[in-house]
Amino acid sequence: MEKQAFAGVMAPVLTPFGKDLRPDGAKLAQFCKSLLAEGCTALSPFGTNSEANSMGVEERIQLLEQIVASGVDPSKLMPGTGSSALTDAVRATRHAVEKGCGGVLLLPPFYYKNMSDDGFFRFFAEVIERVGDQRLKVYLYHIPPQTIQGISHDLIERLINAYPNNVVGIKDSSGDWKNTEAMLKRFPGFGIFAGSEDFLLVNMRAGGVGCITATGNVNARMIRKLYDGWKQPNADQSQAEISAIRKTIQRHPMIPAMKSLRAAWTGDANWLNVRPPFLPLTMAQGKALAADVAKLGLTQPEMVPAE
Amino acid sequence: MEKQAFAGVMAPVLTPFGKDLRPDGAKLAQFCKSLLAEGCTALSPFGTNSEANSMGVEERIQLLEQIVASGVDPSKLMPGTGSSALTDAVRATRHAVEKGCGGVLLLPPFYYKNMSDDGFFRFFAEVIERVGDQRLKVYLYHIPPQTIQGISHDLIERLINAYPNNVVGIKDSSGDWKNTEAMLKRFPGFGIFAGSEDFLLVNMRAGGVGCITATGNVNARMIRKLYDGWKQPNADQSQAEISAIRKTIQRHPMIPAMKSLRAAWTGDANWLNVRPPFLPLTMAQGKALAADVAKLGLTQPEMVPAE
Numbered sequence: 001m002e003k004q005a006f007a008g009v010m011a012p013v014l015t016p017f018g019k020d021l022r023p024d025g026a027k028l029a030q031f032c033k034s035l036l037a038e039g040c041t042a043l044s045p046f047g048t049n050s051e052a053n054s055m056g057v058e059e060r061i062q063l064l065e066q067i068v069a070s071g072v073d074p075s076k077l078m079p080g081t082g083s084s085a086l087t088d089a090v091r092a093t094r095h096a097v098e099k100g101c102g103g104v105l106l107l108p109p110f111y112y113k114n115m116s117d118d119g120f121f122r123f124f125a126e127v128i129e130r131v132g133d134q135r136l137k138v139y140l141y142h143i144p145p146q147t148i149q150g151i152s153h154d155l156i157e158r159l160i161n162a163y164p165n166n167v168v169g170i171k172d173s174s175g176d177w178k179n180t181e182a183m184l185k186r187f188p189g190f191g192i193f194a195g196s197e198d199f200l201l202v203n204m205r206a207g208g209v210g211c212i213t214a215t216g217n218v219n220a221r222m223i224r225k226l227y228d229g230w231k232q233p234n235a236d237q238s239q240a241e242i243s244a245i246r247k248t249i250q251r252h253p254m255i256p257a258m259k260s261l262r263a264a265w266t267g268d269a270n271w272l273n274v275r276p277p278f279l280p281l282t283m284a285q286g287k288a289l290a291a292d293v294a295k296l297g298l299t300q301p302e303m304v305p306a307e
Numbered sequence: 308m309e310k311q312a313f314a315g316v317m318a319p320v321l322t323p324f325g326k327d328l329r330p331d332g333a334k335l336a337q338f339c340k341s342l343l344a345e346g347c348t349a350l351s352p353f354g355t356n357s358e359a360n361s362m363g364v365e366e367r368i369q370l371l372e373q374i375v376a377s378g379v380d381p382s383k384l385m386p387g388t389g390s391s392a393l394t395d396a397v398r399a400t401r402h403a404v405e406k407g408c409g410g411v412l413l414l415p416p417f418y419y420k421n422m423s424d425d426g427f428f429r430f431f432a433e434v435i436e437r438v439g440d441q442r443l444k445v446y447l448y449h450i451p452p453q454t455i456q457g458i459s460h461d462l463i464e465r466l467i468n469a470y471p472n473n474v475v476g477i478k479d480s481s482g483d484w485k486n487t488e489a490m491l492k493r494f495p496g497f498g499i500f501a502g503s504e505d506f507l508l509v510n511m512r513a514g515g516v517g518c519i520t521a522t523g524n525v526n527a528r529m530i531r532k533l534y535d536g537w538k539q540p541n542a543d544q545s546q547a548e549i550s551a552i553r554k555t556i557q558r559h560p561m562i563p564a565m566k567s568l569r570a571a572w573t574g575d576a577n578w579l580n581v582r583p584p585f586l587p588l589t590m591a592q593g594k595a596l597a598a599d600v601a602k603l604g605l606t607q608p609e610m611v612p613a614e
Contacts, residue, residue, distance in 0.1 A: 021393065021433075053391040053392065053419075054391060054392055054393055055392050055394065056364060056390075056392045056394045056395040057363060083363075084360040085360065085361055085363045085366075086328065086362075091363070108584070109361065109584050111355075111360035111361075111453060113455075115585075116584075119584035120584050122586065123584045125583075145420065146419070148420075276393060276427075277415070277419050277422040277423075277427050277429060278422075279423065
């Protein structure tokens with residue numbers, strides 16, 4: 001097993017859109033820098049909460065170009081490069097490797113259901129072999145709430161055995177701690193990220209490497225504090241505090257809610273824009289949410305460079 | 308409601324791939340001509356059984372170019388143009404309209420689950436308005452086995468009311484006749500296709516316009532015969548016969564099975580190629596399947612032009 005390239009607190013970076021719903025690459029690049037300043041140890045652009053699957057492969061490639069060109073260290077980037085389309089997954093993955101990204105987050109071919117492990121193995125193997133680069137570090141993306149069919153433990157074992165240099169970790173967004181726990185026991189040394197900060201403390205205690213979490217987009221500072229201090233006596237209290245903030249944000253759909261918070265904090269109404277099938281919240285809703293989370297200790301990050 | 312552009316028996320056209328899994332456009336164009344000769348009234352390239360979602364938008368656009376350039380009448384084409392990516396759905400839909408296609412088959416944004424009808428409405432509305440062409444005829448693609456979240460009847464009503472010139476029909480691949488029946492009652496004049504020939508007769512009797520069915524790729528002649536003769540006294544017998552053939556094919560996964568049949572019939576082993584997560588059958592399996600369906604009356608089509 002490879003030494004882990006990633007650990008800590010990562011955000012699936014929100015994608016800012018203009019009023020015409022075109023992605024704003026300059027703003028995204030700046031936002032990546034902000035998140036690293038706010039406490040993220042690394043970033044996963046083009047995750048589910050980035051609305052990655054609402055964008056075409058060329059849009060995502062163009063955005064990654066802009067992020068890297070802006071000066072963000074590509075070794076700190078784990079872009080989502082998955083697609084049901086084999087050719088798109090290969091193209092995005094190859095591009096990420098060529099740009100020097102530390103890893104990629106790879107979805108299964110999510111249009112398809114009730115596929116065999118053999119079929120899923122063949123998909124991941126084709127992507128890895130077509131990219132054909134020892135620098136490629138794949139983090140599998142297990143997210144059954146979106147893909148319905150997830151990534152079985154037997155499949156993980158086969159992939160690790162076949163590509164020990166390439167298949168190095170997983171993001172578990174099942175929301176099922178028992179699944180994470182079973183992987184931690186079965187695959188020691190595998191880079192296992194919880195898919196939500198709700199499981200950060202328990203994941204660290206059981207040998208996990210951190211979390212890749214939506215709310216890293218708004219609450220990186222407090223989540224990072226727990227990550228850095230997970231062995232401290234107040235860790236359970238910290239966990240309860242950040243989970244309470246997440247619960248408050250989740251009273252709205254997650255993506256529009258987080259965007260409305262950034263809009264309220266920055267005064268930039270374009271942060272409200274979301275692609276369909278999501279619906280935007282209003283600036284007033286963002287301000288109300290900002291007031292609610294402020295009561296729980298989450299206020300506008302101070303370290304944000306001017307956006 | 309617009310006069311229906313499509314009716315009868317349509318196939319979601321299988322996509323031939325080379326050994327390197329690149330789509331073979333010339334072979335696809337020829338295959339479209341074969342299917343029209345075999346009995347299909349029209350064709351739906353880039354449906355689920357075309358492995359459309361295993362291809363990128365540029366691959367699909369290139370293939371449609373080749374089909375139309377080969378001389379297939381574009382008014383007989385209803386390509387699938389859906390994607391979770393708004394921009395890809397718009398690009399493919401606009402291209403289909405520009406090529407003169409009689410309609411498009413449009414999936415909901417399938418990566419997303421538990422979306423509101425408002426969100427799905429916004430997605431379809433954005434596609435229709437961004438294409439902004441009165442020639443656009445949308446057939447909604449209701450296929451909950453793949454997308455999990457389907458298209459509700461209230462949403463259909465909203466779309467018909469908002470875009471009466473554009474939203475003209477639906478393919479119901481739910482496998483739930485009660486759903487089809489309820490739509491037929493609620494939306495008279497709407498172009499309602501069954502998603503399987505198993506429901507062809509009952510759909511015609513209840514006012515539907517035909518079926519768009521996977522097995523149109525191998526059994527167009529017999530299915531067309533039932534469509535043409537659905538008022539004849541032997542219609543129930545014909546329905547039983549074609550359903551028995553479908554059942555035999557479905558002993559294998561549908562796409563590899565149909566490709567193996569075409570491979571067995573033509574002797575062309577490249578017909579076996581499927582993109583992952585599908586797994587190919589062997590030529591021997593194709594020959595065995597061909598023998599099994601031959602006993603049920605399905606033999607190699609005689610009218611196929613040389614492939």
